[in-house]
Amino acid sequence: MLRYTFQRIVLALAIVFFAISALYTVMITLPGDPTTVLLGPRATAEIRADFRERMGLDNPIHVQIAHFWGRILSGDMGTDFNRNRPVADSVFSALPHTVALVFGAIFWSASLGILLGAFSADNRGSWLDRISGVLSVAFIAAPSFVVALYSLLVFSVWLRWFPTIGAGEPGDIMSRLYHLALPSFAIGLAWVGYVARIVRASMLEALGENYIRTARAFGLPRRTVIYNYALRVAILPAVQVLGVGIGGMLSSAVFAEIVFSRPGLGSLIYDSVSGRNYPVVMGAMLVAIGFFVTCALIADLINAALDPRHRSQR
Amino acid sequence: MSAFRHTLMGRLLADPLAVFAMAIIALLVVSALLADVIAPHDPSAMNLADRFASPSATYWMGTDNLGRDTFSRLLQGGRIALYVALTAVSIAGLIGLILGMLAGFGPRWLDNALLFFFDTLRAYPTIILALALAALMPRGLGTVIIVVVITSFAEYGRVVRTQTLSLKNAEFILAERAMGASFARIVFHHILPNVLGPFFILAAMNLPVVITIEAGMSFLGIGVPPGTPSWGATLKDGFDYIRTTPWILLSGGLPLILATLGFTFLGEALRDQLDPRLRKTR
Amino acid sequence: MSEALKVEDLSVHYDTREGALQALRDVSITVPEGGIVGVVGESGCGKSTLINALLQLLPENATIPAGRITLQGEDVTRAGTRRLRQMRGQEISVVFQDPMTSLNPVLSIGRQMRDIQYRQQGSRAAKDSRSAAMLGRVGIPDPVGKLAAYPHELSGGMRQRVAIAMAALMRPRVLIADEPTTALDATLEVQIIELLKELQQEIGCAILFISHHLGVIAELCDRVVVMYAGVAVEEGPVADVFLRPGHPYTIKLIECDPGKLKEKVTDLPSIPGSLPDLTDPPAGCIFRPRCDRATEICATPPPRKGLNGAHWAACHHAKVDKA
Ligand SMILES: Nc1ncnc2c1ncn2[C@@H]1O[C@H](COP(=O)(O)OP(=O)(O)O)[C@@H](O)[C@H]1O
Ligand code: SF4
Ligand SMILES: [Mg+2]
Numbered sequence: 021m022l023r024y025t026f027q028r029i030v031l032a033l034a035i036v037f038f039a040i041s042a043l044y045t046v047m048i049t050l051p052g053d054p055t056t057v058l059l060g061p062r063a064t065a066e067i068r069a070d071f072r073e074r075m076g077l078d079n080p081i082h083v084q085i086a087h088f089w090g091r092i093l094s095g096d097m098g099t100d101f102n103r104n105r106p107v108a109d110s111v112f113s114a115l116p117h118t119v120a121l122v123f124g125a126i127f128w129s130a131s132l133g134i135l136l137g138a139f140s141a142d143n144r145g146s147w148l149d150r151i152s153g154v155l156s157v158a159f160i161a162a163p164s165f166v167v168a169l170y171s172l173l174v175f176s177v178w179l180r181w182f183p184t185i186g187a188g189e190p191g192d193i194m195s196r197l198y199h200l201a202l203p204s205f206a207i208g209l210a211w212v213g214y215v216a217r218i219v220r221a222s223m224l225e226a227l228g229e230n231y232i233r234t235a236r237a238f239g240l241p242r243r244t245v246i247y248n249y250a251l252r253v254a255i256l257p258a259v260q261v262l263g264v265g266i267g268g269m270l271s272s273a274v275f276a277e278i279v280f281s282r283p284g285l286g287s288l289i290y291d292s293v294s295g296r297n298y299p300v301v302m303g304a305m306l307v308a309i310g311f312f313v314t315c316a317l318i319a320d321l322i323n324a325a326l327d328p329r330h331r332s333q334r
Numbered sequence: 335m336s337a338f339r340h341t342l343m344g345r346l347l348a349d350p351l352a353v354f355a356m357a358i359i360a361l362l363v364v365s366a367l368l369a370d371v372i373a374p375h376d377p378s379a380m381n382l383a384d385r386f387a388s389p390s391a392t393y394w395m396g397t398d399n400l401g402r403d404t405f406s407r408l409l410q411g412g413r414i415a416l417y418v419a420l421t422a423v424s425i426a427g428l429i430g431l432i433l434g435m436l437a438g439f440g441p442r443w444l445d446n447a448l449l450f451f452f453d454t455l456r457a458y459p460t461i462i463l464a465l466a467l468a469a470l471m472p473r474g475l476g477t478v479i480i481v482v483v484i485t486s487f488a489e490y491g492r493v494v495r496t497q498t499l500s501l502k503n504a505e506f507i508l509a510e511r512a513m514g515a516s517f518a519r520i521v522f523h524h525i526l527p528n529v530l531g532p533f534f535i536l537a538a539m540n541l542p543v544v545i546t547i548e549a550g551m552s553f554l555g556i557g558v559p560p561g562t563p564s565w566g567a568t569l570k571d572g573f574d575y576i577r578t579t580p581w582i583l584l585s586g587g588l589p590l591i592l593a594t595l596g597f598t599f600l601g602e603a604l605r606d607q608l609d610p611r612l613r614k615t616r
Numbered sequence: 617m618s619e620a621l622k623v624e625d626l627s628v629h630y631d632t633r634e635g636a637l638q639a640l641r642d643v644s645i646t647v648p649e650g651g652i653v654g655v656v657g658e659s660g661c662g663k664s665t666l667i668n669a670l671l672q673l674l675p676e677n678a679t680i681p682a683g684r685i686t687l688q689g690e691d692v693t694r695a696g697t698r699r700l701r702q703m704r705g706q707e708i709s710v711v712f713q714d715p716m717t718s719l720n721p722v723l724s725i726g727r728q729m730r731d732i733q734y735r736q737q738g739s740r741a742a743k744d745s746r747s748a749a750m751l752g753r754v755g756i757p758d759p760v761g762k763l764a765a766y767p768h769e770l771s772g773g774m775r776q777r778v779a780i781a782m783a784a785l786m787r788p789r790v791l792i793a794d795e796p797t798t799a800l801d802a803t804l805e806v807q808i809i810e811l812l813k814e815l816q817q818e819i820g821c822a823i824l825f826i827s828h829h830l831g832v833i834a835e836l837c838d839r840v841v842v843m844y845a846g847v848a849v850e851e852g853p854v855a856d857v858f859l860r861p862g863h864p865y866t867i868k869l870i871e872c873d874p875g876k877l878k879e880k881v882t883d884l885p886s887i888p889g890s891l892p893d894l895t896d897p898p899a900g901c902i903f904r905p906r907c908d909r910a911t912e913i914c915a916t917p918p919p920r921k922g923l924n925g926a927h928w929a930a931c932h933h934a935k936v937d938k939a
Pocket of ligand 1: 630631632637639658659660661662663664665666675677894
């Protein structure tokens, strides 16, 4: 397990390194003048020349990438020239909102998805199972931003059950959760479908296993057999699906943040793109990718830890 | 081959969801092809006197903030959605096919390098990457296609690699090799036909995702050029006027939801028919 | 002697696309209190179906068109779900064939053993110490420590001991063993057989022992039932059946490879031909298509011919023992 953990961490670090370096390369080469990218369109010619000199922008690309990482590792992500503060400040004040949104979505998808999947497997072949199967596919197919828009229209604008904008009062947890409920549901709905399907499938597989027959042969109550003995094994793949799914959820979060006018990484990037605020775009990308890769890594390790079959082997 | 298609079609027709899906897709394709003929109005014609019109006999789905006929615009939008989806999926698929085969057949280091490459590409959240690239590239369908290709070809590559690897050492192929069959013969006669099943399933499942990305990027203003009809752009108008004129939003989402449902259900049905084994793993 | 378990004219059909598959036909087996009865037959002859029927754990597509199964005088085919759950693990319990897959991989051994005592009063600690005592009894070193272990951390032999400990934990009246040694090597097999014998003495339970290893049956059992294609074709005291087999199928089994009475084999020796299609079994004797002694009369159902005391064979041409 230790060895496995180590390998996975190294791989994750390498992925983040290459993904960000590639993006940085594109960023500083594609628009022509890298100083535009790094200083913003409003910088004067002298500032540009000075900056070019200081940052070594005439160096070959790999040296520049090395410098870039040197700055990042020393905590310098550049300047947010719209707000006149370090990029890190902008990015890290936005991050918690997005993290809350993603974990809210995971909460919805795990709770509803496992329930739906286990229930379907338990009632395999019934019309409820069939309906839930069709629903799962429909959830997966429905574009999350249309779900966000429609739920905004129905639940916030028409019914007024939920707020239409913002992330709630700072410090007031109930208000925060109240503002989180609808946008995180819009993101999570597709994953309710994915989780329900994988849980149903792995549950049916588990129910056919010999150890389930053993449990029944020893007279364990049906509920224990299904919701404890089988489900425990069946939720393992769902953890993995959700971990990898965080990438998709981050994409959906962009829409949810814009539709529900919430602060967060997505709306930060969106605003920065229209303002050509490249350092913020770069910083937010870095954090988003880092967050995603970390979550996928953690999900993988949790999976390995929950499944005792992996513990000693790896 | 025709017998195969016949039976596949026959089996699909026996599945009510597949029939429903194919009906929707047929409707979409026909309306996209005949958009110019069907459209009751010029999709770009502004009629400022009729802004925000409710659905009526003249404007079946009402008009938008510039008095353009929503129904006519959605027909054109369908054309764009299908065009982007087919182009992007073909390009991504082709790149994935080539890289996947390279990984499968190539030396170990190449396989590892390509796998790492695929993993790295997977680390980019699609829409966030789209935003970053949109800051650097001109707004237009070309950018949309590039974003989709970058974020999706790795998936094809993985599938093709796995299939290739499992076939490469299959007995019948080893036997052919021993008898001196050329590399090209093995690839085109054995590997390719076997890879295509899972490949097309993946492509079918990917179409709705791509359609959603195009709509999403157009919604964010980084997709189609301004003024071009697109489902995403109509949804953006609908969002802007959500309190006053909700039907722009309601009608804008309709074709998108229908399209994604149609393609997803068809992809599901295809997968069940072509490879029932896959059903378990997802 | 009263009967611990009695199976009377049991038939089990599976609903399949090709029609009803007759997995068991008119099978009767009696296991006396404290006795050990073996069932032998090649793969596909219906051994697992029999066990699942005894425990009422048949799959959904199975039906029982005829027959009775009585456990200490009580008809299990008529028992309600509640009563059945009480019987399972408590009055009748089972050791399954494959120790690698028959224990839950994500629950500790202690947890699984505690769960099967769920009807018992008593604290968690009391249940755990009871489990540990039983683990120790079946020869597992460091039984208390093993409670926290997961199945994959144990070897195959150890896992099968755990399975036996679970089966014996509630001191059942009847213990079923479904080829419990097939997955183990010969040395372990001997140890497991010895262990079953000892436990049987201590608990005083009856054992229904399923195997395709004739040698093990001969070693362990008092009586043996030979099954072929869902039909019991011969039954009798172990010595009589193996030394003076009456049914051509049993004769073939023993003739094919005389060494198998001693040696460990993974499969019964193959005899020419294959199992009949159970959705459309041959009229008359089930073994007729493969039998080299078949005559015209064999197209009619053969009677159970008493050979010598409690030894019988279902064959028209079986010869009565002279001994
Ligand atoms: N669920 C089922 N549905 C249909 N046929 C079955 C089912 N289970 C077992 N069978 C068939 O019943 C016969 C007996 O099977 P089984 O009891 O497993 O034999 P054994 O345990 O002796 O190998 C076989 O022909 C098998 O194919
Ligand atoms: S009854 Fe006839 S066919 Fe059947 S076993 Fe006896 S001799 Fe063979
Ligand atoms: Mg069996």
